[in-house]
Amino acid sequence: YNIGVKIYIQQKRRINRLKMLGISNKFDADVLVIGAGPVGLAAAIELCGQGVNVRIIDSNKENRKLTKASGIHVRTLELLPEPVLEKLKSAAVHVLHAQINEIKRTGELNPVLDINLDGLSDSVVQGMLSLQQWRTEEVLIEYLEEKMTNPDVRRRVKVERGTKLIALNSHLDFVEAELESDKGKQSINVQYVIGCDGSHSFTRKLCRIPYPGTAHEPNFIALHTSFEGIPEEFAKPPKMLVTLAQSEKGYSTGMCFSMPMPNDYPRSYLLIADLNDEESKPFLSGKVNKYGRQLLGELSPEEAFSVIEGRWFDKGKLSIIPGSVQWCTTFTVNSRQASLYRSGRIFLAGDAAHCHSPLGGQGMNMGIQDVINLSWKLSHVILGNSNPSILDTYESERLEIDKRIISMVKRSSDLAWSRSPVLHFVRSKAQHVMSKAIGVFPILPIIVPLLQMTSHSYSSCSELSFEHWERPPIWPVPISRIYPFGGYRRSQNLFRWFSRRVRAGDRLPNITLSRRYVTDNNLEEIERVYPYKRGWLLILCEGQLSGNDEMKRNLRDVDILNIDQLRTLGERIKKIIGIIDRVVVISGSNVNTCKNLGVYGQCLFVVRPDSHIGLRSEPIRYDVVLDYFQQRVQCPISRSAEIKGTRTSSPGFDPVPLVV
Template sequence: MTRSDVLIIGAGPTGLVLALWLSHAGVNVRIIDKTDAPGTTSRALAVQARTLELYRQLDLTDAVIGAGHKMPGVNLWVRGEQAAHLSLTDIGQSRTPYSFLEIYPQDQHEQLLIERLARFGVEVERHTELTDFIDDQAMITAYLKTPDGQVQTCQARYLAGCDGARSTVRKALTTGFPGGTYSQLFYVADVQALGPAVNGELHVDLDEADFLAVFPLAGEGRARLIGTVRGERAVDADALAFADVSQRAIDQLKLEVLKVNWFSTYHVHHRVAEHFRAGNVFVLGDAAHVHSPAGGQGMNTGIGDAINLAWKLAAVLAGRATPALLDSYEAERIGFARQLVATTDRVFSFATADGWLANRVRTRLAPRVLPRVMALKAVRDFMFRTVSQIGVNYRNLPLSEGVAGHVHGGDRLPWAKVAGRDNFDSLHGGTWQIHVYGRASEALLEWGATHNVPVHIFSWHIVHEHAGFSRDAFYLMRPDTYVALAQPYGDPTVLDEYFRRRGITP
């Protein structure tokens, strides 16, 4: 019987990131997938700014950016004309080092993660399927169907279900998965094309015709089309070809498709599991939440789930935290998932709603209102923070405490770069650390040295004030780069109390 610390079911981006972060922390992982090989096509394209920030921990960011395509803006079209333009570069450049949307197809993304995981001696076990498991609180006993058709028994301390919307793990937990299914049939096509919508930016058509979004891909003239098919054409999805999709939507974007490299159809659900944890079993990514493709949030949210859970599992397995820490995974991620599903549902419903009133709003009102609304800095800033996921926070939850300046416990650490010094540079490695913007007290420095928690001091600058920091305050950083404790004064006694109450040893 084989044993591991964590058994991961599913080798998509969520499962691979979980395995990679755990392996980096010294955790013994095993990852299986029922498919024969990694995917060679994909629907997920967008890598958001927050994911790129988190990827700096394991030096993945440069590889993703180097192989992908930086998308600097979004365009909305109505009646064959561009109605509004949102520049991601203008609104995000003071908030993140990644003020763009990175286009990096999921198949390439997975291959990069697989290669990095192999450096830790971990390989995905293909054509291997979870058939059943028992959680007796002390240990998970899992039954795996191996490539030769035999059933193998293995054990693990924890089981992570990263096995998609039809998750075997979630179904075995009998937790609810409420929500619904969009009536539209979606299609995705990788094409070679010409036209103004193939300019390296995202273009979305808002019209009476079927919904259509054009995503740029690396390489001249390459684009990914994601659209809907409604009515009689959508009845027989298996028989549908690219020639059957709405030519009107394509014409509205003045798109000339020269070649279709591949084409596929699928249905989209909007659901969130009632629970993300039961005992020693967790669900992450699409196994826990699925939603429309609006905003390119799905893959990034699953990656966020994985990094959130990874440091907590590593701490518990190393004896540096009590198992109660694992309760915070669901507490921190389920609220965001519910909010995300509700938001993407509203956006997608607006973009695809049928009827006279809906069409009039999109074709008459939107062209007049959108440019004016998008001209407002507050609106552009809100949209960027939402889509890029840099606005995700865990305020008022069990691991978050205090406020100093405009930064609360639970916030993503604001980004600040002064004289070439980037305050994100210290966040590599996934460890507890303290940031001070100004002067650190001797008592705080002594506490850090005693507890082996690095204290990073940044000379005070007006840039730090604009970012929201308070001078001479200290900010305790979690291993996943979120602020755990924001303390306006340099008294370190609150640190001992913070860790004691939560059963954590830094």
Template sequence: MNAPAEIPVLVVGAGPTGLTAALELSRLGVPVRIVDRAAAASPESRALAVQARTLELLRVRGVGTEMLPLGNKAGAAALYAGGRKLAPIELHRMASDFNYILMLAQSETERLLAERIECQGVKVERGVEVTAVRGLADHAEVTLRSSGGSEESVRAAYVIAADGPHSTLRKSLGLQFPGRTLPHNYVLADLHVDGDIAQDQVSIFLARNGFIALFPMGEGRFRVMATDPDEVAGQMGEPTVEHIQLLYDRVAHIPARLHSMNWSSRFRINSRHMKTLRSGRVFFGGDAAHVHSPAGGQGMNLGIQDMINLTWKLAMVLDGRAKPELLDTYSSERLPVIRKLIRFTEIGTRIFNSTNVLVHAIRIRIAPKALGRNRIQNTAASMFGQLSADYRGGEFGAGDRVPDVDGLYDALDLSALTLFTDDGAALDVARRWDGVVSTRADRGGGWLLVRPDGYLAAAGDAGDVRALERLLERWFVAPV
């Protein structure tokens, strides 16, 4: 084994989470390597839903707009039971330009991200796995083994573990992954559906003996997810199209023929998350840090947003503009978001999965009444789109999502904090923190400090810049 190679950041795992980390770090000028044990990218769609918040963040990073013509937009999620439509969840209510769920195969999301990072000078190193990791005070030492058997020692200032639910890095460091496996059996498939099933909404059919959800991928193709409490699809092997048809026919009232299946699988739901997203020089994100029910199509988006939170902080610490303590806010900010989402998906899973006669009767009666209220519709839509996620109560600043209106995100400095103001006192502070803070004209009378990830850091009235100065002094390094 040769002398250790040195790199500021090593990313382990080339799914959407790891690719987003490499995308952001390379864009910010941080030398990065990204490795993945798989010899090639997976052709399967797996994660499907790209939510509004993810699209907002990726658009200004050169990827989101390219996704739109490749995916299929769903503006609602409709619930059916007893041969009738109960109510829709009106996703078009989301306060975003992307007021829908974009149905796009994960393989396409990964391809777009990989192509973008290649344009930024980084290529995924495939067939390379981690065999050992050792965390030291000022770096991490990682042993990599290629598919040909050769080994390499890498000395990295920081490591990002995005290597999935069976994370080698998490296990090597002896870290726990607490949670539970939910008791229900599921099947998943991508196939074509001939029938009067809407192509612009998610259709969810509820019954006493389970549920089936159809996610429209465009041109008659659907992702189908169904619970199988009676093991209609058996216990072994991949479910056949005939199995899926049986599950559909016993729950859905709209006649349809299922055919031309691309792939299928059976699974149980794990609901788990780490108690901290950091172990010394190693940060965890995506499925390596949290797994949960696929209800609502939230998982991939959560991992992408993990990295949007982490990478700007990492870049500013590495180039000396921020104090190392800033990196601790990654875990403290993201964990409450993760815990809330896991609770949300578990509740939804329990409601949809129940085969109890009483529970089924209650959900049929309650759903139309609840979803007939504007407040509940608005809340549900915002949660689905991950627009309601915030960092309030955290150590770093205000934490509210700043809406991307009137081209605001196009005005952000994605490598530093952006101060929107015309206030002289605030502008004087910004000049003293040049390189940490960029300024943009704003005639609102006060000032707004916005993070590169589109969340509010601080705000104040004209002339009152004490909160601005305190935040900068707490987390950042003033230029000499």
């Protein structure tokens, strides 16, 4: 009931805002999503959940049953609705190990590096899920259809298959889209368009957005089928495998990537292998792509397996189970990224914005995270909760993060596919050294979050990421502020630069609190802070006694608040800023939680709807929070708010302690 009332109020606010701007409210939809793959469906789910009217189209008349993107990482699972998460977990194979193997010249399979993913994430899910892309789409469609049994949701969502985009005409206040289906052509007006229509995106071409990048040298084959003869000790526990085979001279003859699949586990696997020019010759189709590269023809499953077999398992010990082939294809790989993610009111997401090697299974996950980032910003603008300029942060945030991931995947792929004897030697030795170093040095907590996509931060690429710190006043001068080896400002600098703490722009860790410290309408039902309800979250930390004493002694006008005072302040801020959905107060007795957040004195966090930290304020300042929402989120706040003037935040580097 409360959610329905909130959406009604937001819709009224939107209509009033449009009237003020002189814009008609008679749009066919608020947002047109082009492409009903996992990325487009995730966008529709997120937008309709926020009360936005969505229309989603796809040129295919039905869901195509292709295995394709099969790995779903932790960060993506965190961002999906919990019913979707539970369905995905029940349908998928839960992969908790990643392993690198070598097949020696003798044909012996030799495990080189085994990474146990269990326990290396603070998330609600460990490891990764393996599931065919078409099954992931089915789960998302089922969830959307269940939501559409609600008349209010059904009125806001329209899914049209067999409908393709013909043209886009972008205007100042809306976008005119021309569509074509079996019923004929039609023209609709929408406020915004999201192009999720793949690497050959027609949306991107209509916007004339460049798609620069490079084509990888090898050709690739993919085979998803069930095998007879896989020993149980090989198949269990389920592992993501990268296997490198050696030639008679001891050099690499290629790479094979394998993932266990749920349709017939433990006998079913998805295998991907690379072929150099010499290996490709028997299978060439005689056709070339637009980059001038010769393409492979269609291979039979037996032909594909004849290439893969010697790289994946002991040759001659496995056979394909008749009738079990789910997918067999050939393809080439490009590493490309659109130079822009936005053209006026038209946005790109997923493969329409970027594509790269399938190694590591990052592509679909990047796309879903793109649309989660974009959807909450679009809903804020459409419902009148933010100024349209907040949409600029979608490109600045996601383009930079995607660029880092594409670069990382490209370097890893080039190393994995290289047939160079020198690189093969270096790679082999590095793998053996790493396998020994893992037992000595804490390497995995650094590597695994990159694979699981939980360590990516918007701290350096977004105006929505802001930290407020204060320097001590120059006068009066306690000796503790300027003493060269114990100055408060110097220790504050070192803490900001080098300490293990949660920064603005970082993902909020999964923290658990005692129930009595959580303030919420559903107090008795909530223990974990994360995942939460897709709205803005305000966290107030009581801090440790020593940190609070030091802050009180060195900073001006700092009031150390107790739990009840923090709760009152939080509810006051929530009332003034209407888009904050939840307030959490963390007591100083939650020592582990404070340590994980990097909190010693009283501190405040504002968490965005996509669970990244927007604001970190130390000490807690009421006016800083209001200014953040007013100036950065550009959110209208209550007229009852009293802002006496915003305090100046100290710079990231302060030369005063060095000079003194």
